[in-house]
Amino acid sequence: MTDFRNPAAIAPPVGAYSHAVHVTGPGQWLHIAGQIGVDAQGTLASGVQNQADAAWKNLLAILADAGMGVQHLVKITTYLVDSKDLPAVNAVRKEYLGECRPAATLVVAKELARPEWLFEIEATAFKGD
Structure with a gap:
């Protein structure tokens, strides 16, 4: 079972995510390596924006x-x-996530593994039996 948690004792999330996701019961975990815009x-x-779109397509695949x-x-x-790219990548994220609100972290880094990479996303998923 997956329970998205945003306790009333703390401020609500500042964006389209949950503070925590509590997973219980038997099931399958999937750890997805960083996906880039290829x-x-x-x-x-x-x-x-195009790199974010391609990376999300890869993640969904x-x-x-x-x-x-x-x-x-x-x-x-x-x-x-x-960080100026946040509105563009948030628009792409919303297109793919809809109302889904997984726990999330955003990191603005000086550069990624290759200088031409502008966006990368990694994820963890769980599917109960």
């Missing part, structure tokens, strides 16, 4: 391959190289 042929998308969907995401970590 298509199936390995071509890097241009611009942060991995979930689908494991028989899961966005509703099974319990934690995501997003990496950006420029």
